[in-house]
Amino acid sequence: MITLQNASYAYGADALLEGMSLELSQGSFHFLTGPSGAGKSTFLKLLYAELRATSGAVHLFGQDARTMDRDEVAGVRQRIGVVHQDCQFLDHLTIAENVALPLMVQGKRAGADLLDLLAWVGLNDRVNAKPPELSGGERQRAALARAVILSPDVILADEPTGNIDWEMSQKVLQLLVELNRMGKTVMVATHDIALIRAAKPQVASRVLRIQNRHLHLAGADL
Amino acid sequence: MITLQNASYAYGADALLEGMSLELSQGSFHFLTGPSGAGKSTFLKLLYAELRATSGAVHLFGQDARTMDRDEVAGVRQRIGVVHQDCQFLDHLTIAENVALPLMVQGKRAGADLLDLLAWVGLNDRVNAKPPELSGGERQRAALARAVILSPDVILADEPTGNIDWEMSQKVLQLLVELNRMGKTVMVATHDIALIRAAKPQVASRVLRIQNRHLHLAGADL
Amino acid sequence: MSGLLDMAQSLIRPQGASDTVVPPTGFTARLTVFVSAAMAFLAVFALALTVSANRLADRWASELAESATVRISAPPAEVEIQVAAVLRVLDQTAGVASARILTTEEQRALLAPWFGPDVPLDTLPVPTLVEVIQDGDGFDAEGLRLRLSTEAPGAVLDDHTRWRAPLVQAASRLNFLGWLAVILIGATTGAMITLAANAALAANAQVITVLRLVGAHDRFIAQAFVRRFTLRTILGAGIGTLIGLVAVIALPNGPDDGFLTGLGFSGAGWLLPLTLPILGGIVAFFATRAAADRTLKGLR
Amino acid sequence: MSGLLDMAQSLIRPQGASDTVVPPTGFTARLTVFVSAAMAFLAVFALALTVSANRLADRWASELAESATVRISAPPAEVEIQVAAVLRVLDQTAGVASARILTTEEQRALLAPWFGPDVPLDTLPVPTLVEVIQDGDGFDAEGLRLRLSTEAPGAVLDDHTRWRAPLVQAASRLNFLGWLAVILIGATTGAMITLAANAALAANAQVITVLRLVGAHDRFIAQAFVRRFTLRTILGAGIGTLIGLVAVIALPNGPDDGFLTGLGFSGAGWLLPLTLPILGGIVAFFATRAAADRTLKGLR
C-alpha cells in the first residue's frame, strides 16, 4: 500500500526525520509513538501526501509521491482516511455534513449508513449540531467517523483518543481493530501507552517509535 | 474567589448542568472529571464568564457575573488564566507573541521571564515559530504558558494534557502544583484518571465529577 | 472561447455540493453585489452621457452641414444669369442633393431680427439666397467655392463651418470624456471584483485546506467560488443597470431641444447598457478563476 | 465633534500593540485602498466637470446678458427723436451701465453675412442699433420694454434671452449631473468601505474571540481595525485624488474658448478635490467603528 525508502523530512534547514524505511502492507496494524514534537504528525503527513519527503522515496498505492499532480493527490486522499490531530471541520456545516464531506466533494450523497456510523461513535443526538457546539471528545469522534466513511484502504489516525475518556478510547480502539480485521491498513499515532498495551491482546500490531529523528521498531517492553 | 449558587446551564431547551453549588476558595486545587460531553468545558466557561448561567448565581471575585458589563468581563479575564481545550492562538503571531498576548492587550511588554516560561514548558527553541508550525503537544504547552503569564489568581485548565505524553504531563502537573503552592486557585478538567491519581501525593486536591447533569464530589475510589 | 463555454456551463448547472461546501461569504458577497451594482449604475450614466453627446454631435453636425447657403449679390441686371449659373454649378457638384432659391417669406424671416418683421424686400438690394441640401458625405466646399468664383462672381458660399467646428468639437469632447469614464469604471470594477474574490478566498483558506484534505479536486473547490462570484456580479450589475436606466428615464427633462436635456438612449442604444451585466459576469468569471487557481496552487 | 477628536487621536497615536495583534488583512486592505483611490479619481473628474460647467454657465450667462441691443426702426424723420428717447430711457433704467449707438462699421459687420461686405448702409432703411451694457443684476427687461413702447414705439429690445436660456440651462444641467455623480460616488464609497470593514471583521472573528478570551477590552480591539481602515482610506483617496488631478491637468485642452475644453479647476477650486481624502477618512472612521462595535457586541 504505502512504502517509504530512506525518506527524510526537514521543515527548515535541520532534518526532523531521517532515513526512514517502512512498508505498510495491506491489513497491517501499526502504532506510532514518540515524545511530543518528535515528528509523529509529520510522518503521517508524508503518508497522505500533505508533505513531500525532502529526500528518499515515498510510494502511495504504487505511485511515486514526488511526481503526483494535484488531481492524483486528491485521488490518493480519497483512498486514505485520516483523523487529523486538530480535527479540521467546516464550522458552517452540521456534524452529519462534515462527516459526509469526503462523499460530498465527490458529488455523492450519504446513505443511511451515515446515521449508523454517527450512532457508533455516540453522536446520534448531535447530528445537526455545528462543530463549535461539540465538546472536544465529540469532535474527535466525529473526525474518526469522517476518516472511515469512504471505507478507505488505509486509515491514519493522529492521536484519536487525546481528548476522550478511557471507556470511549477503548471503543475507538475496537472500531479500528474491527476495520483492520476487514482488511484495512491502520496506523495510529498516540502518546497513550496504556492504549497500545490494551490493543495487544486484540490485534497483532507493530509499534513504531520516532526518536532522535529515526524510526525504530519498539521492543517487547511495551 | 469564585462561587456558584445553585447554578444551571442549558445550551438549548434541555439543561446540561443543573443545581451546581461550589466555592473555589483561594489556594484550593480541584480536578474536574466526567465522561466526554458531560459538560466539563461548559462548566469552566461559566467560571470565566464566557457563558452566563441560565439560572442561579455565579460570583467572580465578588462580582455577580449576571450584571457585569463587557469591560468588567475583560477585567475579570485578566485575573483568570485559562488553558482552552482547543488552544486558541493567533496564527500570524509567533509563539512568544501568542504567549505574551495577555500582556500585549493591556499595552504592556513582556519581560525576560517570558523566555524562562517558554523554556519551562520546553518551547525555548520554538519561540519564533507560528502556531500552525507546532506539534499538538507543543501547542498545548504554549497554551499553558499563556494561561499563567499574567500570574493570575485563578488558573482553569481544560484538558491540558490531552495531546502530551506521560512524562510531559507530569511536568505540567508539577507546574500547576507549584502555582497552587504559591497561593493560586487551580482547577483542572481532565479525563485522565491516571493524572489525578498521580497528583494525590503532591497536593491536597478535591476531585469533582460531572455526571447526570450534576456536580458531585468524587469519592475515595479515585 | 472555451473559457466562455466553461462559464456558461458552470452557471447553468444546478446548485451542487460545491455550493453548500463553501460557507456563505456574508459581507464579501454583499460587497460584490453592491460594487457591481454601484459601478453598473455609474456606467449607465456615463454611457448615457456618451451616447447623448455623440448623438448631439451628429445632430449639430448634420443640421448645420445639411443646409449650406449660397448668397448672390449682383447688379440687378446680372442677378438672374448668376443665379442660373449657381444652380447649374450646384447641379453638377457631387454631394449636393438639391438646391433651391429661398422664397420671399423665408428671406423675410431671416432678416426679421435686423429690420423688423415688415422688411420691404422689394426696395432693398437684398441678395438672393440659395439653400443647398447635401447628401452623403457632403460636397467639397473649397472646390465649389472655386468654381462659383469663376462662373458666378457675385455668389458666396456659406457652409457654416465657422459655427459647426466648435460645437461638434465640444460634443465629441464630451463623448471622449464619456468613454473615458466608461472604460475607467469598467477597469475599476474588474479590479474590485478580483480583489473581492481574492479576499473571499483568503478568508476561506481554512475551508479550502479542509476540502483538499478530504480529497476534493481543485475543480470542485474553484467552481463554488467562481460560480458564486460570477452570479453575484451579474446580479449586482443587473440591479445597478436597471436602477441606472430608471434614473436616466426619470431624470427631469428640460425643453426638448436644449443641449444635454435629452440625456438618454434611443432605439438600439437602449441595448448598450444591457451588455453591462454580461461584461461584468465575464470579468468576474475569469478574475475569480485566476484567483482560485492561484490560491489552490499554494496548498497541497 | 467628540467623534472627530477621537478620530484624530487614534490616528496620531503611534503604532501600538493593537496594530500587531490584528493580522494583516491582505486583500481586504488592497481592496480598500484601491476602492478609495478609484472612487476619489472618479470624484475628481466629476468635480472638475461640475465646476467647469458651473463656470461655463456663469460665463455664458454674463457674456450674453451684458450685451443687450435695442433696434430702432422708424420713419427717417422720427429716427433721431426716438433714438434720443431710447438713450434717455436707458439712462434712467436701473441696471444699465451704459448704452451707445453702434458705429457704421459695427453695423456693417453685423449685416455682412446677409448682404456681403459692401453693404450700402446709406441707401438701406437699416435700423439704428443701440448696444446696452448691463451692470450688477441687469435690468428688468419687461419694464424696459414697456417704457420703450410708450416713449419710442419704433424701438425693440433684444436681450438675448432666447439664446441665453437654453445655454445656461444646459450648463446648469451639466452642473446638476456633476453634483449628482459626486454624491453618488461619495455614497457608494462610504457603503463600500463599510462593507469592506465588515468583511475584514467577519474574516477576523476568530482573532477577536481569542483577544476577548485573553482579556482585551473592546476599545483595544476596535481601535486596530478602525485605525487601519481610516488610514487606508485616506491613503487610497489621496492617491486617487492625486492621479485624478494629474489627469485633469494633463487632459488635452482644445481651443481656448470651446465648450468644455476648459475642464478643470481654477483658483480656490483646486482645494475642492483635496477635501476628498479628508471626507473619505471621516466616512471610514465612523463606518469601521460602527462595524467593529456591532461585531464585538456579538461576543462575550
Ligand SMILES: Nc1ncnc2c1ncn2[C@@H]1O[C@H](COP(=O)(O)OP(=O)(O)OP(=O)(O)O)[C@@H](O)[C@H]1O
Ligand atoms: N509547518 C511547520 N514548520 C516548521 N516546523 C514545524 C512545522 N510543523 C511542525 N513543526 C515542528 O516539527 C516538530 C514535529 O512536529 P510534529 O507535529 O510532527 O510532532 P508530533 O510528534 O506530532 O508531536 P505531538 O505529539 O506533540 O503532536 C515539532 O517540533 C514542530 O514544532
Ligand SMILES: Nc1ncnc2c1ncn2[C@@H]1O[C@H](COP(=O)(O)OP(=O)(O)OP(=O)(O)O)[C@@H](O)[C@H]1O
Ligand atoms: N455552543 C454549543 N451549543 C450547543 N451545544 C453545545 C455547545 N457547546 C457544547 N455543547 C454540548 O454540550 C455538551 C457538553 O459539552 P462540553 O464541551 O462542556 O463537554 P466536555 O465535558 O468538555 O466534554 P469533552 O471531555 O469531550 O471535552 C456536549 O454534548 C456538547 O455537544
Ligand SMILES: [Mg+2]
Ligand atoms: Mg502530533
Ligand SMILES: [Mg+2]
Ligand atoms: Mg471539554
